[in-house]
Amino acid sequence: MKNVTEPRMEIEIAGVRMKNPVMVSSGTFGSGMEYAEMLDLSKLGAITTKGISAVPWEGNAVPRVCETPAGMLNAIGLQNPGAEVFLKRDLPFLKKQDTVVIVNVAGHEPDEYYRVLDMLRDAEGIDMVEINLSCPNVKAGGLTLGTDPAMVEEVTRECKRRIGIPVIIKLTPNVTDIRTIARAAEAGGADAVSLINTLTGMKIDVERQTFVLANRTGGLSGPAVKPVAVRMVYEVSRAVSIPVIGMGGIACAEDALEFLLAGAMAVSVGMANFINPYVTAEVIDGIRDYLIRKQIPDVRELTGAVR
Amino acid sequence: MKKKETACVISQEELAADIYSLRLRVSFAEEVKAGQFLSLFSADGMRLLPRPISVCETDPANGAVRVVYRIAGQGTREFSRLKAGDMISVMGPLGNGFPLEELKGKRVLMIGGGIGIPPMLFLGRTLKATGNTGCAFAAGYRTSDTYLLEELRETARVLVATDDGSLGVHGTVLDAVREAGYHADVICACGPRPMLKAVKGFAEEEGIPAYISLEERMACGLGVCLGCVTPTRETDSHSNVRNARVCTDGPVFNAREVEL
Ligand SMILES: Cc1cc2nc3c(=O)[nH]c(=O)nc-3n(C[C@H](O)[C@H](O)[C@H](O)COP(=O)(O)OP(=O)(O)OC[C@H]3O[C@@H](n4cnc5c(N)ncnc54)[C@H](O)[C@@H]3O)c2cc1C
Ligand SMILES: Cc1cc2nc3c(=O)[nH]c(=O)nc-3n(C[C@H](O)[C@H](O)[C@H](O)COP(=O)(O)O)c2cc1C
Ligand code: FES
Numbered sequence: 271m272k273n274v275t276e277p278r279m280e281i282e283i284a285g286v287r288m289k290n291p292v293m294v295s296s297g298t299f300g301s302g303m304e305y306a307e308m309l310d311l312s313k314l315g316a317i318t319t320k321g322i323s324a325v326p327w328e329g330n331a332v333p334r335v336c337e338t339p340a341g342m343l344n345a346i347g348l349q350n351p352g353a354e355v356f357l358k359r360d361l362p363f364l365k366k367q368d369t370v371v372i373v374n375v376a377g378h379e380p381d382e383y384y385r386v387l388d389m390l391r392d393a394e395g396i397d398m399v400e401i402n403l404s405c406p407n408v409k410a411g412g413l414t415l416g417t418d419p420a421m422v423e424e425v426t427r428e429c430k431r432r433i434g435i436p437v438i439i440k441l442t443p444n445v446t447d448i449r450t451i452a453r454a455a456e457a458g459g460a461d462a463v464s465l466i467n468t469l470t471g472m473k474i475d476v477e478r479q480t481f482v483l484a485n486r487t488g489g490l491s492g493p494a495v496k497p498v499a500v501r502m503v504y505e506v507s508r509a510v511s512i513p514v515i516g517m518g519g520i521a522c523a524e525d526a527l528e529f530l531l532a533g534a535m536a537v538s539v540g541m542a543n544f545i546n547p548y549v550t551a552e553v554i555d556g557i558r559d560y561l562i563r564k565q566i567p568d569v570r571e572l573t574g575a576v577r
Numbered sequence: 578m579k580k581k582e583t584a585c586v587i588s589q590e591e592l593a594a595d596i597y598s599l600r601l602r603v604s605f606a607e608e609v610k611a612g613q614f615l616s617l618f619s620a621d622g623m624r625l626l627p628r629p630i631s632v633c634e635t636d637p638a639n640g641a642v643r644v645v646y647r648i649a650g651q652g653t654r655e656f657s658r659l660k661a662g663d664m665i666s667v668m669g670p671l672g673n674g675f676p677l678e679e680l681k682g683k684r685v686l687m688i689g690g691g692i693g694i695p696p697m698l699f700l701g702r703t704l705k706a707t708g709n710t711g712c713a714f715a716a717g718y719r720t721s722d723t724y725l726l727e728e729l730r731e732t733a734r735v736l737v738a739t740d741d742g743s744l745g746v747h748g749t750v751l752d753a754v755r756e757a758g759y760h761a762d763v764i765c766a767c768g769p770r771p772m773l774k775a776v777k778g779f780a781e782e783e784g785i786p787a788y789i790s791l792e793e794r795m796a797c798g799l800g801v802c803l804g805c806v807t808p809t810r811e812t813d814s815h816s817n818v819r820n821a822r823v824c825t826d827g828p829v830f831n832a833r834e835v836e837l
Contacts, residue, residue: 300801304825307578320803328818335796335804337626342796349803351817492625544797545618545625547581547668 277561284436284461288315295540296374301360312368321376324385326352331484341492345485365395404442419454426458436461449509464515507533523556592724611700612674618666633695645695686761690717690768717750800825
């Protein structure tokens with residue numbers, strides 16, 4: 271039998287080739303500039319940008335973040351400089367990094383997503399877009415679009431119509447059955463789904479008898495959410511036939527392997543970047559070591575291997 | 578260059594009730610300047626977020642930095658138990674620091690309130706080394722249970738105020754400055770928000786610039802999460818909205834440019 275020493279790490283999602291299945295999650299990596307001095311960005315499978323909206327968003331009042339057991343809550347409020355500045359300043363930087371660029375798209379209502387896509391359409395250097403359907407929808411009284419299967423399907427279809435590059439639909443876990451939403455995205459023509467976005471949570475300051483976050487609620491992320499995320503990736507990967515990008519609490523190679531084995535084609539590292547700027551490189555090396563140790567020639571063999 | 582590394586504890590001592598001085602061996606001691614901070618990390622996986630702590634002193638010859646902090650919760654309580662030879666995860670140097678070029682040759686009033694005093698000692702020593710004369714500290718303590726006071730006195734003139742009047746002027750740091758009739762060319766300050774607000778007003782009265790070091794909750798300390806923002810007067814060049822990141826655009830801001 272041939273000895274595996276150089277396992278294949280490359281994957282492909284909707285025709286877009288990535289060096290390895292490890293990317294970084296939206297909102298946890300900016301546009302990569304801040305990490306460039308600590309990390310070789312070209313090692314990454316892909317960089318997903320902070321959510322970009324059609325016009326600049328100021329975001330929420332502070333405190334926007336707080337610590338929770340083995341995790342954190344955030345209520346940044348999708349602060350971003352707007353698509354125009356993103357295209358002028360951040361995209362030229364990203365294009366030079368020799369990695370796949372995924373632009374995460376934010377909007378308060380369907381038309382706002384479409385406006386962003388119209389602005390991104392002619393830009394060079396964007397490989398895919400990821401539609402964050404967890405943004406609070408103003409017209410639906412703050413409820414997120416991503417909880418309504420009919421809306422998800424409709425918005426996905428229109429996003430696909432507006433832009434030629436592959437569209438990833440990012441799913442919120444704050445639903446009764448995430449498979450229904452994933453199927454709706456697939457029906458609308460999504461090229462892939464990514465999950466999970468943050469779980470809505472709350473923290474109370476018992477001394478001051480008030481909410482810790484100015485926004486009262488925030489999105490939970492980090493190791494605390496990982497078992498929920500793995501379960502959802504498992505469920506979704508069996509409910510749809512498009513690729514699944516798994517995330518939620520990944521902090522080491524073993525975590526990433528759990529997601530791959532549960533059914534993810536690729537994984538994304540979020541808040542762990544804050545705590546360990548080198549984590550993605552460690553995850554990539556750790557997956558490779560695992561493949562060698564297990565004598566598995568191709569990382570794609572891991573996807574959904576647990577049945 | 579910013580780094581995350583495991584640092585060895587050189588020594589730790591309690592300076593006053595619940596206030597500790599911790600010396601760490603790090604690879605970047607040479608690069609740290611006054612007003613910058615480090616992220617210290619808990620060894621407990623339940624507590625993942627960084628604890629931002631200002632650098633109080635750097636000792637490049639020995640590859641060491643010193644931080645002085647108050648026990649404010651579980652994380653800092655854990656740090657207070659560290660002993661020589663123990664290891665702790667740190668990231669640094671972070672933040673912009675005080676504008677040393679701007680301060681060159683000037684009479685600088687360095688105001689520190691509460692646990693805002695440690696970075697002012699670092700600044701004072703830097704200015705002394707660069708030959709600034711006529712600088713002064715204004716240090717505000719809760720009570721006469723002071724800390725770092727001797728080291729401040731070895732560095733420059735010190736005006737002391739206490740909340741309870743048990744030492745120096747009974748009142749605020751600005752009461753102490755006014756009572757001494759001290760006038761500076763520029764102010765640098767670190768301390769609680771109400772103090773910084775008063776400092777901003779005082780600097781406007783005096784018609785001099787003030788550089789203030791702000792605190793905000795952080796998740797990354799690296800400028801990526803946008804958790805630590807503070808409202809600004811004008812549209813910020815990076816964010817393209819009216820706020821700036823305390824961890825990277827700050828923690829030191831020109832008081833005129835931020836809304837407190
Ligand atoms: C730039 C900067 C410099 C600082 N320098 C010093 C210093 O030199 N000495 C010192 O004693 N303290 C300093 N602080 C405050 C210090 O960060 C907090 O006291 C510390 O994080 C409390 O951690 P804890 O686990 O003990 O408290 P907990 O309340 O248990 O912490 C819970 C969470 O809230 C965060 N948090 C709590 N208080 C603060 C705060 N005031 N500012 C920011 N985050 C906070 C913690 O980091 C942690 O994530 C500084 C803060 C900032 C932003
Ligand atoms: C500070 C912060 C900001 C985030 N911003 C976005 C965002 O703009 N768009 C988005 O789709 N997801 C955003 N997320 C969610 C992450 O991309 C990811 O789905 C989630 O944090 C779970 O992964 P983790 O546990 O590895 O962090 C953000 C998460 C954090 C912690
Ligand atoms: S703490 Fe993340 S941007 Fe400042």
